[in-house]
Amino acid sequence: MQKWLDIAVSAPAHSQVGGLLTYVTELPAAVGQLVRVPFGSREVLGVVWGVHTSPPSSLSTHTLRQVTAVLDGIEPLSANWRQLVQFSAQYYQRALGEVAMAALPPQLRDLTPVQMARRLKKQPASTESLAAALQSPWPLSSQQTEVLAQMAAATGPFLLHGATGSGKTEVYLQAVARCLADNPKAQALMMVPEINLTPQLEARVKARFGDEGVVSMHSGMTGPQRLKSWLAAHQGSARIVLGTRMAIFASMPHLKWIVVDEEHDASYKQQEGARYSARDLAIYRARLEGAKVILGSATPSLESWHHSRPAAEGGRYVRLPMPARIGAGQLPFVRRVDMNHQPRKTVLSAPLMAAIQERVAKGEQSMLLLNRRGYAPVLHCADCDWKSECSHCSAFRVFHKIDRTLRCHHCGFTERVPRVCPACGNADIAPMGRGTEQLEEHLAELLVDVKRPDGQPVKVMRIDADSTKLKGSLEAQLAGVHSGEVDVLVGTQMIAKGHDFRRITLVAAVNPDGALFSSDFRAPERLFALLMQAGGRAGRDAAQSANSEMWVQTFHPGHPLFEALKKHDYPAFAEQQLKERLEAGLPPSTFQALIRSDARMQSVAQAFLNQANAQLQSALDMSANDAAALAEVSVYPAVPMSIQRVANVERAQMLIESPSRKALHRVLELLQVQLHASRSLPEHKGLIRWLVDVDPLAI
Template sequence: MQTPAHSGIAEPLTYLAAAALPAGTLVRVPLGQREVLGVVWGEAAPEAAGVEGPVLRPVAAVLEGLPPLSEGWRDLVDFAARYYQRAVGEVALAGLPPQLRELGADQLARRLARKPRAAADAGPAGDTPRTPTPEQAAVLAELRAGGAGAFLLHGSTGSGKTEVYLQAVAERLAADPEAQALVMVPEINLTPQLEARFVARFGPLYGAGAVVAMHSGMTNPQRLGSWLAAHLGRARIVLGTRMAVFASLPKLALIVVDEEHDPSYKQQEGARYSARDLAVWRGRREGAQVLLGSATPSLESWWGSRPPADGDPGGRYRRLAMPSRVGAGDLPAVRLVDMNLQPPRTRLSAGLVDAIAQRVARGEQSMLLLNRRGYAPVLACGDCGWKSECPHCSAYRVFHKIDRSLRCHHCGFAERVPRACPACGNLDIAPVGRGTERLEEELAELLAGVQRPEADGGGPVRIARIDADSTRHEGELARQLAQVHEGAVDVLVGTQMIAKGHDFRRITLVAAVNPDGALFSSDFRAPERLFSLLMQSGGRAGRDSAWLAAQGSRAEMWIQTFHPQHPLFGALRRHDYPAFAAQQLEERRAASLPPFSFQALLRADARTQEAAQGFLTAASADVEDLPEAAAVQRYPAVPLTIQRVANVERAQMLVESESRVALQRLLAQWHPRLHALRRGPEGQGIIRWLVDVDPQLI
């Protein structure tokens, strides 16, 4: 059941029932003064069942009409709770829709009595199966012959991975009238075309309710409807984000994880699970096939799919390859602009501006990537050195010119831009650096004299910006994306939101304006993320080879950098992910970093940094007596990069071992000691603590 965070109640509680209840049955039970949703996990131990008197409280109600949650689902929850060091009830209840937790037995009965939508509502077919390319056909044949297990599909951008997903799902559903498939995407609002294609492909075959979505952008009633459809077997396909890995699918036959490298699959709040890794575990437990797809796989998956060689038995996954683009379209040519050779304070090189202007004049579209929203990252005074620091965080408030505000992107604190420097009264305070708002403004000035072709209606350049600020209102993202697809936008400016999953047919030029920040980051995963982002965003260019040929144009990716000789850019120019991965893996092996070691973070939030670090230091000393301590390296406690957020000080301690078993054993024995430490003098001032296993952000 759902228990308060850090309550120390990690094990199932025992209640009395009038009759034996099968494991997996959903019930309502009293907890303190509340009545909460619970899941029957099994029969109580004899000593607990024999307790007399008022110790055991009775089950309040059984949610009739719902089949019990399957043993496979409960095993998944058990494993996730054990591996990620969370309470079983927390993980189980997080996997159920919020509205289900509030419904009583009578309310649920009325909800189940509603008739599902008729198959006639599915609408006309809008997406018919396409003849596979030779590479697609080879991949589908290997999947067909491979049986259960995990496969890594390394397909270049535009190689047709989505069509492989569609046809693989179709084959599973056709082979078994009860089979179900789970298709996971990093962020559902960034891949509307994928959802539309699945609905168009399978709705006419299996009815309007054949495809359901599961993601946090849905209302609670919508999430409950999707969960019920999947649990009752009415839905054949669940399309969702990381939360969908816990969907109740009693006849699961196939799991697809699209863009498996994406960090969004790692939950960053509560139970910090990796949905990708849980998908692989779930597939193995339930005998389902798992297909991980990406043009730039995570290094863990790449290493896990290595072929056998020189005594190495190889990885656990089978690697499949689709290196060619559908329609024989070439990948964009990568051009590096050495910003050291540009005039001082150049923001957009003259060559890049000219290349964009030429494309606008031909009726083509361009896309500029700058992974920083707002107008400028900081507002500063040149006289006294004042900067727009957030009073609640150890970070700067970002200047947003559109609404003349200074806004902290960590705690949300916002104020109007001051008329003068708050410290010295100087009227000349100015933005430093730039974000997407400023880039949009600069582009409008630089392209002011450029005209669109008369065939497209003529007129000045149309520039659109897509980031978290411009798409805050419901439906705004879909509206802006529709404008891009319709050709109503000439230049698209945005953050990484525009780099993922979109099939822009008329974009022929993609430019990364300032990607150097990740090259020398203290986070060892930063180069991997940068390479992935650049390769994925470059893949938005030239996706319609026939239209490109008709234009007499070629797809290009421009990268403005102060480090053009960096090996990352060399691999990117060749579109050579294997070479980049080999170089990165060699560096990680030398440094004993994942995937050659296993990590966890112990985090503490407190009123003072001293209290947070003191708690972590005491926690490290508290496990010195454990046998596993010798095999697990515990590093000193340090502040987080952004050490204060919303007036809460944050510190962390990295724990690392070359043995996953040793690390897990230490963490399991550490957990009760941390609860005890929190209640002692070392826990004074501590707001919360948490364990993050296999962290993505260090």
């Protein structure tokens, strides 16, 4: 019997209502089925979103194309999965088909039904062996036991506010183990913010539950690996899925537990395509699936902290505190070094260097945090004031001494370091500022005469995006730290979170002041989280925690942020920040969105946004409800982005905010109509694209 199918494919949202295309077929197909369909001159993957036994009245049946094939070897995607995708598309203002296709493994789009059948045969049968693992290799602390009892007695969502080293991961594992034991089909999703944290979690989960039934999902995997993991999760044979933000869209028909570790981390926010927050979608998906969800962090996002206030004050999450470290472990003592009292241009203060040498002499490790890679941020000529600007971006190219290059970290443009100043011919051009490469070199020079207890010279290692480019290099470097081969570790934020370094007893933040007076209202929150997380790497071995320290070199030692850091008092810091944001009308008391436009000229990028706003404000056919929504929303004029030009593309943005989430989204929908209408106007020639970022993390 002939049927008409509404199919989600990766197509512009305005091509059909809801971003769906209609096809006709006599093949057996159900809602949620994966199909292959013609699209233009190509054949693409699609998901059946609706099935009709008669043609939709709004379409001419003569123009409809036939479905090419139905991938009937794969069970249809569940109604909950489709609802998650549909909600994400609506909330983040993207095409339904675009979100649906991005949520599926890329290789799935290219396989024929025959090839798919071969892949399906390789999937392991469903296993119940995971449920046999309830037992912890060490006794639980009283606070861990209390938290697990609270989770068993309530539905959540839960915010686990646990100090670094308090045993949050063990709580996750215990909760998952109990869930799997109670339900032989249950599945659990455990997420971490970055790829480099997955090997550590994977090793711990497999040590507890065994290899079978545990799969990973992240962008660092090959196409076949991602497809195999996705199929195992979709079929239910994978009981535990570990992954980064993309794993929130994993098809898991029996999902009962979701864990979002380091929930404050900005990496959970996608920055391309549909700009979704995996953390926020975890809350929505748990409610959709009837599953439990736990967000964990030593420094929760202010949004999550706000939502976990008492229910009488409007809180929606259950806050679970774990303030103490496991065993007799103590949080590091925080020492502030007033750099105003140090000689000019001092990189590492004398007291800090003495403390590092003392650690080396004891056979202990130190970690230095500098959140800027490269040798120096800028190369500079003192004669004519030339600086190493990127010719394609509104930014400086960073000096990398190792390969003698100037490299733009925005567009990738790289050149050899010039022998003389390109502007005036002066041979005396020098680096300005410091990056991790320079800090590594400087440390090696200062420690050249210092010996380890075994008489060997001190080894300094750097871990950042440059030192870990080659496959397997990060794992090898981390292994050197864990084995004690490394004495001093230098790095960016890559080393500050999630790692369980048992030998590190000293952590130092070399130059954290830049974020104290940033125009970005989220900068203090990010800095406090980074410093708290970095400090948490020290003293994780209870036997050494009593003498663990965190050093902060700053020109503003009396700043309230550092006062709260010294006391490890996140609640005080969070409440002070929330008070300031409430008074200023900033999130989480209001809701925001950015409309961004990219064009060949800045004037075109701004004019496109401003004209769409003007048309929206003067729309005559607006309903009373739409007019009311617009009255609740503030739309600000378009301005250049902080980095105005990247890869010869000019970028502008327009901020929209409202105390009403509903009103904000209605205005975004209306504004999209105006943007589509303005796209082809002659005055907007040179416009490249526009995009919407709902709940942006950077403005």
